[in-house]
Amino acid sequence: MKLITHNMLTSNIIKGVKNGFPLKINAVKVENITVDYNRDFITRMLPRIEYNALRSAVSDIGINESLPEVLSESLQEDDEFLKKMHKVLLEIEIEEGELICPETGRKFPIRKGIPNMLLSESEVS
Amino acid sequence: MFPTPDLSHLKRSDYSKIYEPDSDSFLFLDALECELNIIRSLDPLIIVEFGCGSGIISTFLSKHILSSHCSLFYLTDINPHACSSTQKTYQQNNVIQQFQITNCDLATPFLQRLANGVDLILFNPPYVPTDEVVNSGDNLIDAAYSGGKQGIEVIQRAIEQASILLTENGLFYMIALELNSVETLTLIAKKFNLTMEIVLKRRTLIESLIVVKFKRKLNSAQE
Numbered sequence: 642m643k644l645i646t647h648n649m650l651t652s653n654i655i656k657g658v659k660n661g662f663p664l665k666i667n668a669v670k671v672e673n674i675t676v677d678y679n680r681d682f683i684t685r686m687l688p689r690i691e692y693n694a695l696r697s698a699v700s701d702i703g704i705n706e707s708l709p710e711v712l713s714e715s716l717q718e719d720d721e722f723l724k725k726m727h728k729v730l731l732e733i734e735i736e737e738g739e740l741i742c743p744e745t746g747r748k749f750p751i752r753k754g755i756p757n758m759l760l761s762e763s764e765v766s
Numbered sequence: 767m768f769p770t771p772d773l774s775h776l777k778r779s780d781y782s783k784i785y786e787p788d789s790d791s792f793l794f795l796d797a798l799e800c801e802l803n804i805i806r807s808l809d810p811l812i813i814v815e816f817g818c819g820s821g822i823i824s825t826f827l828s829k830h831i832l833s834s835h836c837s838l839f840y841l842t843d844i845n846p847h848a849c850s851s852t853q854k855t856y857q858q859n860n861v862i863q864q865f866q867i868t869n870c871d872l873a874t875p876f877l878q879r880l881a882n883g884v885d886l887i888l889f890n891p892p893y894v895p896t897d898e899v900v901n902s903g904d905n906l907i908d909a910a911y912s913g914g915k916q917g918i919e920v921i922q923r924a925i926e927q928a929s930i931l932l933t934e935n936g937l938f939y940m941i942a943l944e945l946n947s948v949e950t951l952t953l954i955a956k957k958f959n960l961t962m963e964i965v966l967k968r969r970t971l972i973e974s975l976i977v978v979k980f981k982r983k984l985n986s987a988q989e
Contacts, residue, residue: 645838646866649879662878677862682836685811689883731864755849758870761902 642756644698645730648690650756652742652749655764661742663694664749666701670737676727683723686730699729768799768830771822775858776851783847785819785910789970790941794890795826797939797966797977805831805937810885813839814931816872816924819910821852821865823888828856828863838864840880844871845906871901872920872927884931887938889924893917893947917943922954928980929958938980939965943973951978959983 652661692712699706706729709716716722740749740756747764750757773787798805810832815824818841828839843849849869856865873880892899892910895917900908913920921942928938938960942951944967955962959982966977 642868643864643866645864646840646868649840650868650875651878652875653878654874676864679836682811682838685836686838689812691879753850753853755846755853755867755869757846758868758875759844759902 642735642751642754643731644695644733645686646756647698647740648694648730650740650758652740652744652747654758654760655742655745655747656766658742658744661744663691663697663743665741665743666698666735666738667741667748668702668735668738670735671702671704672734672736674732674734676731678724678727680720680723683727683730684717687717687723687726690726690730695729702733702735704733768795768826770795771825771829771855771859773820773822773855773858775854776820780847780851783907784845784851785848785907787820787822789968790890790975791822793966793968793975794823794888794939794941794977798823798827798831800966801939801979802831805886806835808885808935808937809835810837812880812884813837813886813888814873814876814880814884815839815841816887816889816927817848817891817910818843818852818867819848819890821855823890824852824865825855825859825861827888828861828865829859832863836863839866840873840876841865841867842870842873843867844869844901844909847906848910872924873931874927877927877930881930882933885933885936887928887931887936889938889940891921891924891940891942893921893941893943916947916950918947918950918954921947921951925951925954925960925980926958929960929982932982934982936981940978940980942976942978944976945974948976955980
Protein backbone atom coordinates (compact mmCIF):
# COMPACT_ATOMS: atom_id res chain seq x y z
CA MET A 642 0.00 0.00 0.00
CA LYS A 643 1.34 3.36 -1.03
CA LEU A 644 0.54 6.65 0.70
CA ILE A 645 -1.48 7.71 -2.35
CA THR A 646 -3.97 5.06 -1.19
CA HIS A 647 -3.72 5.84 2.52
CA ASN A 648 -4.67 9.42 1.62
CA MET A 649 -8.01 8.22 0.15
CA LEU A 650 -9.10 5.78 2.87
CA THR A 651 -11.45 6.60 5.75
CA SER A 652 -12.83 4.50 8.59
CA ASN A 653 -16.11 6.41 8.89
CA ILE A 654 -17.66 3.23 7.51
CA ILE A 655 -17.63 2.03 11.12
CA LYS A 656 -20.86 2.71 12.97
CA GLY A 657 -20.52 5.86 15.09
CA VAL A 658 -17.27 7.12 13.54
CA LYS A 659 -17.56 10.71 12.29
CA ASN A 660 -14.49 11.42 10.17
CA GLY A 661 -12.22 8.43 10.49
CA PHE A 662 -9.47 10.33 8.73
CA PRO A 663 -6.53 10.20 8.50
CA LEU A 664 -5.98 6.62 9.56
CA LYS A 665 -2.91 6.18 11.75
CA ILE A 666 -0.26 3.90 10.33
CA ASN A 667 1.70 1.26 12.17
CA ALA A 668 4.26 0.16 9.59
CA VAL A 669 6.14 -3.06 10.30
CA LYS A 670 7.79 -3.61 6.92
CA VAL A 671 8.35 -0.75 4.49
CA GLU A 672 10.06 -0.99 1.11
CA ASN A 673 11.31 1.62 -1.30
CA ILE A 674 10.22 1.02 -4.87
CA THR A 675 11.56 3.08 -7.75
CA VAL A 676 8.79 4.52 -9.90
CA ASP A 677 9.38 6.65 -13.02
CA TYR A 678 8.78 10.31 -12.22
CA ASN A 679 5.87 11.81 -14.12
CA ARG A 680 5.47 15.51 -13.45
CA ASP A 681 2.11 15.73 -15.17
CA PHE A 682 0.67 12.96 -12.99
CA ILE A 683 1.88 14.50 -9.73
CA THR A 684 0.62 17.95 -10.76
CA ARG A 685 -2.80 16.53 -11.57
CA MET A 686 -2.96 14.51 -8.34
CA LEU A 687 -1.82 17.31 -6.06
CA PRO A 688 -5.23 19.02 -5.70
CA ARG A 689 -6.73 15.65 -4.68
CA ILE A 690 -4.26 15.10 -1.83
CA GLU A 691 -5.05 16.04 1.77
CA TYR A 692 -1.67 17.52 2.52
CA ASN A 693 -1.87 17.41 6.32
CA ALA A 694 -2.92 13.75 6.25
CA LEU A 695 0.09 13.00 4.04
CA ARG A 696 2.40 14.77 6.46
CA SER A 697 1.04 12.81 9.41
CA ALA A 698 1.40 9.55 7.43
CA VAL A 699 5.05 10.36 6.74
CA SER A 700 5.63 11.02 10.41
CA ASP A 701 3.76 7.80 11.43
CA ILE A 702 6.08 5.73 9.25
CA GLY A 703 9.08 7.60 10.63
CA ILE A 704 10.86 8.09 7.34
CA ASN A 705 13.33 10.87 6.98
CA GLU A 706 11.53 13.07 4.49
CA SER A 707 10.75 16.62 5.49
CA LEU A 708 7.67 18.04 3.81
CA PRO A 709 7.09 21.80 4.19
CA GLU A 710 4.46 22.65 6.80
CA VAL A 711 2.24 24.53 4.40
CA LEU A 712 1.46 23.72 0.79
CA SER A 713 1.81 27.16 -0.79
CA GLU A 714 0.82 27.90 -4.37
CA SER A 715 4.39 28.53 -5.47
CA LEU A 716 5.37 25.06 -4.23
CA GLN A 717 2.92 23.46 -6.64
CA GLU A 718 5.15 24.57 -9.53
CA ASP A 719 8.39 23.73 -7.77
CA ASP A 720 10.14 20.74 -9.34
CA GLU A 721 12.09 19.82 -6.26
CA PHE A 722 8.89 19.75 -4.20
CA LEU A 723 6.98 17.78 -6.87
CA LYS A 724 9.74 15.17 -6.92
CA LYS A 725 9.49 14.91 -3.16
CA MET A 726 5.73 14.39 -3.45
CA HIS A 727 6.33 11.72 -6.09
CA LYS A 728 8.67 9.93 -3.74
CA VAL A 729 6.36 10.11 -0.74
CA LEU A 730 3.14 9.21 -2.62
CA LEU A 731 4.43 6.48 -4.92
CA GLU A 732 7.78 5.10 -3.84
CA ILE A 733 7.09 4.13 -0.24
CA GLU A 734 5.39 0.73 -0.11
CA ILE A 735 3.98 -0.51 3.19
CA GLU A 736 4.21 -4.29 2.90
CA GLU A 737 3.20 -5.28 6.43
CA GLY A 738 1.54 -3.32 9.18
CA GLU A 739 -1.84 -1.89 10.08
CA LEU A 740 -4.07 1.12 9.65
CA ILE A 741 -5.75 2.36 12.81
CA CYS A 742 -9.08 4.19 13.06
CA PRO A 743 -8.29 7.52 14.80
CA GLU A 744 -11.58 7.47 16.73
CA THR A 745 -12.13 3.83 17.78
CA GLY A 746 -8.66 2.30 17.54
CA ARG A 747 -10.05 -0.47 15.25
CA LYS A 748 -7.10 -1.97 13.38
CA PHE A 749 -7.10 -2.82 9.69
CA PRO A 750 -4.26 -5.20 8.77
CA ILE A 751 -1.95 -4.67 5.78
CA ARG A 752 -0.57 -7.96 4.44
CA LYS A 753 1.68 -8.31 1.40
CA GLY A 754 0.96 -4.69 0.56
CA ILE A 755 -2.84 -5.04 0.58
CA PRO A 756 -4.93 -3.31 3.26
CA ASN A 757 -7.96 -5.21 4.55
CA MET A 758 -10.76 -2.70 5.17
CA LEU A 759 -13.52 -5.29 5.59
CA LEU A 760 -15.85 -4.89 8.54
CA SER A 761 -18.24 -7.32 10.16
CA GLU A 762 -21.93 -6.58 9.90
CA SER A 763 -22.15 -5.70 13.58
CA GLU A 764 -19.56 -2.95 13.09
CA VAL A 765 -21.50 -1.34 10.25
CA SER A 766 -25.07 -1.20 11.48
CA MET B 767 -8.31 -7.01 -31.53
CA PHE B 768 -5.93 -6.56 -28.63
CA PRO B 769 -4.58 -9.69 -26.96
CA THR B 770 -6.14 -10.88 -23.71
CA PRO B 771 -3.84 -10.35 -20.69
CA ASP B 772 -1.58 -13.25 -19.76
CA LEU B 773 -3.19 -15.25 -16.94
CA SER B 774 -0.88 -18.27 -17.14
CA HIS B 775 0.27 -17.64 -13.55
CA LEU B 776 -3.23 -18.51 -12.28
CA LYS B 777 -3.80 -22.23 -11.79
CA ARG B 778 -6.84 -24.45 -11.54
CA SER B 779 -6.58 -24.26 -7.74
CA ASP B 780 -6.79 -20.45 -7.91
CA TYR B 781 -10.06 -20.74 -9.81
CA SER B 782 -11.61 -22.65 -6.93
CA LYS B 783 -11.21 -19.42 -4.95
CA ILE B 784 -11.69 -16.68 -7.53
CA TYR B 785 -13.87 -16.11 -10.58
CA GLU B 786 -12.35 -17.55 -13.75
CA PRO B 787 -12.65 -15.13 -16.67
CA ASP B 788 -15.48 -16.28 -18.89
CA SER B 789 -17.60 -15.02 -21.77
CA ASP B 790 -18.82 -12.07 -19.66
CA SER B 791 -15.23 -10.96 -18.97
CA PHE B 792 -14.33 -11.20 -22.66
CA LEU B 793 -17.44 -9.26 -23.63
CA PHE B 794 -16.32 -6.55 -21.21
CA LEU B 795 -12.88 -6.39 -22.87
CA ASP B 796 -14.53 -6.11 -26.28
CA ALA B 797 -16.75 -3.29 -25.00
CA LEU B 798 -13.72 -1.38 -23.74
CA GLU B 799 -12.12 -1.79 -27.14
CA CYS B 800 -15.29 -0.45 -28.84
CA GLU B 801 -15.16 2.54 -26.50
CA LEU B 802 -11.44 3.11 -26.98
CA ASN B 803 -11.66 6.62 -28.43
CA ILE B 804 -14.19 7.79 -25.85
CA ILE B 805 -12.11 6.44 -22.96
CA ARG B 806 -8.87 7.87 -24.35
CA SER B 807 -10.37 11.31 -24.86
CA LEU B 808 -11.65 11.23 -21.27
CA ASP B 809 -7.95 10.97 -20.26
CA PRO B 810 -8.88 9.41 -16.91
CA LEU B 811 -6.69 10.27 -13.94
CA ILE B 812 -8.43 8.10 -11.34
CA ILE B 813 -9.98 4.75 -12.24
CA VAL B 814 -11.85 2.43 -9.86
CA GLU B 815 -12.69 -1.20 -10.48
CA PHE B 816 -15.16 -2.82 -8.11
CA GLY B 817 -14.60 -6.55 -7.65
CA CYS B 818 -11.41 -6.88 -9.69
CA GLY B 819 -11.31 -10.72 -9.49
CA SER B 820 -8.38 -12.02 -11.55
CA GLY B 821 -7.46 -8.46 -12.54
CA ILE B 822 -8.04 -9.15 -16.24
CA ILE B 823 -10.21 -6.10 -16.95
CA SER B 824 -8.03 -3.35 -15.48
CA THR B 825 -4.88 -4.99 -16.81
CA PHE B 826 -6.39 -4.98 -20.31
CA LEU B 827 -7.47 -1.36 -19.94
CA SER B 828 -4.04 -0.31 -18.73
CA LYS B 829 -2.04 -2.25 -21.34
CA HIS B 830 -4.08 -1.53 -24.44
CA ILE B 831 -6.53 1.33 -24.01
CA LEU B 832 -4.62 3.71 -21.75
CA SER B 833 -1.04 2.64 -22.35
CA SER B 834 0.19 6.16 -23.04
CA HIS B 835 -1.86 7.88 -20.34
CA CYS B 836 -0.93 8.46 -16.72
CA SER B 837 -3.66 6.97 -14.59
CA LEU B 838 -4.07 5.62 -11.09
CA PHE B 839 -6.15 2.48 -10.60
CA TYR B 840 -7.85 1.77 -7.27
CA LEU B 841 -8.92 -1.88 -7.43
CA THR B 842 -11.08 -3.50 -4.81
CA ASP B 843 -12.42 -6.95 -4.07
CA ILE B 844 -14.20 -8.40 -1.08
CA ASN B 845 -12.28 -11.65 -1.64
CA PRO B 846 -8.62 -11.61 -0.45
CA HIS B 847 -7.67 -14.30 -3.01
CA ALA B 848 -8.93 -12.03 -5.78
CA CYS B 849 -6.81 -9.17 -4.40
CA SER B 850 -3.63 -11.26 -4.45
CA SER B 851 -4.49 -12.69 -7.89
CA THR B 852 -4.92 -9.19 -9.30
CA GLN B 853 -1.56 -8.27 -7.81
CA LYS B 854 0.06 -11.22 -9.62
CA THR B 855 -1.76 -10.44 -12.87
CA TYR B 856 -0.55 -6.87 -13.15
CA GLN B 857 2.99 -7.92 -12.30
CA GLN B 858 2.88 -10.79 -14.82
CA ASN B 859 1.75 -8.37 -17.54
CA ASN B 860 4.30 -5.67 -16.69
CA VAL B 861 1.67 -3.02 -16.12
CA ILE B 862 3.44 0.29 -15.66
CA GLN B 863 0.52 2.34 -14.38
CA GLN B 864 -0.19 2.54 -10.66
CA PHE B 865 -2.38 -0.34 -9.47
CA GLN B 866 -3.47 -0.04 -5.84
CA ILE B 867 -5.47 -2.95 -4.43
CA THR B 868 -7.68 -2.85 -1.35
CA ASN B 869 -9.60 -5.72 0.20
CA CYS B 870 -13.01 -4.12 0.76
CA ASP B 871 -16.64 -4.01 -0.31
CA LEU B 872 -17.11 -1.99 -3.54
CA ALA B 873 -15.39 1.38 -2.87
CA THR B 874 -16.96 1.92 0.54
CA PRO B 875 -13.87 3.18 2.44
CA PHE B 876 -13.00 5.48 -0.50
CA LEU B 877 -16.41 7.15 -0.88
CA GLN B 878 -15.70 10.23 1.17
CA ARG B 879 -12.30 11.08 -0.28
CA LEU B 880 -12.99 10.14 -3.89
CA ALA B 881 -16.45 11.76 -4.12
CA ASN B 882 -16.81 13.50 -7.52
CA GLY B 883 -13.22 12.48 -8.24
CA VAL B 884 -13.33 9.24 -10.26
CA ASP B 885 -13.19 9.49 -14.06
CA LEU B 886 -13.81 5.87 -14.88
CA ILE B 887 -15.45 2.98 -13.00
CA LEU B 888 -15.51 -0.65 -14.13
CA PHE B 889 -17.54 -3.53 -12.73
CA ASN B 890 -18.25 -7.08 -13.77
CA PRO B 891 -20.73 -7.65 -10.95
CA PRO B 892 -22.37 -10.70 -9.44
CA TYR B 893 -25.58 -10.70 -11.49
CA VAL B 894 -26.98 -14.20 -11.00
CA PRO B 895 -30.31 -14.05 -9.12
CA THR B 896 -29.89 -15.77 -5.74
CA ASP B 897 -31.79 -15.84 -2.47
CA GLU B 898 -29.15 -13.80 -0.77
CA VAL B 899 -25.90 -11.98 -1.43
CA VAL B 900 -22.76 -13.77 -0.23
CA ASN B 901 -20.21 -11.35 1.19
CA SER B 902 -18.53 -13.23 4.00
CA GLY B 903 -17.59 -16.73 5.08
CA ASP B 904 -15.41 -19.43 3.55
CA ASN B 905 -16.99 -19.58 0.10
CA LEU B 906 -16.13 -16.13 -1.11
CA ILE B 907 -16.05 -17.33 -4.70
CA ASP B 908 -19.84 -17.29 -4.41
CA ALA B 909 -19.57 -13.53 -3.93
CA ALA B 910 -18.52 -13.36 -7.59
CA TYR B 911 -21.88 -14.76 -8.69
CA SER B 912 -24.57 -14.13 -6.10
CA GLY B 913 -26.47 -11.01 -7.04
CA GLY B 914 -29.31 -11.36 -4.57
CA LYS B 915 -32.97 -10.85 -5.48
CA GLN B 916 -33.34 -10.39 -9.28
CA GLY B 917 -29.53 -10.38 -9.39
CA ILE B 918 -29.43 -6.66 -8.73
CA GLU B 919 -28.76 -6.17 -5.01
CA VAL B 920 -25.02 -5.61 -5.41
CA ILE B 921 -25.55 -3.78 -8.71
CA GLN B 922 -27.92 -1.32 -7.04
CA ARG B 923 -25.34 -0.46 -4.38
CA ALA B 924 -22.66 -0.13 -7.06
CA ILE B 925 -24.77 2.34 -9.04
CA GLU B 926 -25.37 4.35 -5.88
CA GLN B 927 -21.63 4.46 -5.14
CA ALA B 928 -20.89 5.42 -8.77
CA SER B 929 -23.32 8.32 -8.43
CA ILE B 930 -21.18 9.59 -5.55
CA LEU B 931 -17.78 8.91 -7.11
CA LEU B 932 -18.04 9.99 -10.75
CA THR B 933 -16.61 13.28 -11.96
CA GLU B 934 -18.89 15.47 -14.07
CA ASN B 935 -17.89 13.68 -17.28
CA GLY B 936 -17.03 10.36 -15.64
CA LEU B 937 -18.15 7.01 -17.06
CA PHE B 938 -19.20 3.78 -15.36
CA TYR B 939 -19.12 0.57 -17.42
CA MET B 940 -20.83 -2.56 -16.14
CA ILE B 941 -21.98 -5.99 -17.32
CA ALA B 942 -25.57 -7.12 -16.78
CA LEU B 943 -28.05 -9.76 -17.87
CA GLU B 944 -30.33 -8.48 -20.59
CA LEU B 945 -33.13 -10.78 -19.48
CA ASN B 946 -34.44 -8.89 -16.51
CA SER B 947 -32.40 -5.84 -15.99
CA VAL B 948 -32.57 -3.18 -18.68
CA GLU B 949 -35.74 -1.52 -17.41
CA THR B 950 -34.82 -2.04 -13.77
CA LEU B 951 -31.33 -0.64 -14.29
CA THR B 952 -32.67 2.39 -16.14
CA LEU B 953 -34.97 3.11 -13.20
CA ILE B 954 -32.18 2.73 -10.64
CA ALA B 955 -29.91 4.98 -12.72
CA LYS B 956 -32.63 7.62 -12.89
CA LYS B 957 -33.07 7.51 -9.12
CA PHE B 958 -29.39 8.43 -8.72
CA ASN B 959 -29.39 11.07 -11.47
CA LEU B 960 -27.50 8.97 -13.96
CA THR B 961 -28.33 8.00 -17.52
CA MET B 962 -27.72 4.56 -18.97
CA GLU B 963 -27.06 3.27 -22.46
CA ILE B 964 -26.23 -0.15 -23.86
CA VAL B 965 -22.73 -0.33 -25.36
CA LEU B 966 -22.59 -3.96 -26.47
CA LYS B 967 -24.83 -7.04 -26.48
CA ARG B 968 -23.99 -10.71 -26.86
CA ARG B 969 -25.96 -13.91 -26.65
CA THR B 970 -24.11 -16.87 -25.17
CA LEU B 971 -25.33 -20.44 -24.81
CA ILE B 972 -26.87 -19.81 -21.44
CA GLU B 973 -27.56 -16.09 -21.17
CA SER B 974 -27.85 -12.82 -23.04
CA LEU B 975 -25.37 -10.28 -21.72
CA ILE B 976 -25.10 -6.55 -22.12
CA VAL B 977 -22.43 -4.00 -21.28
CA VAL B 978 -23.98 -0.76 -20.12
CA LYS B 979 -22.51 2.69 -19.61
CA PHE B 980 -23.71 5.16 -16.99
CA LYS B 981 -22.96 8.86 -16.82
CA ARG B 982 -24.23 11.84 -14.90
CA LYS B 983 -27.41 13.39 -16.20
CA LEU B 984 -26.73 16.87 -17.55
CA ASN B 985 -28.61 19.45 -15.57
CA SER B 986 -31.22 21.46 -17.41
CA ALA B 987 -28.97 24.51 -17.75
CA GLN B 988 -26.51 22.50 -19.84
CA GLU B 989 -29.08 20.83 -22.04
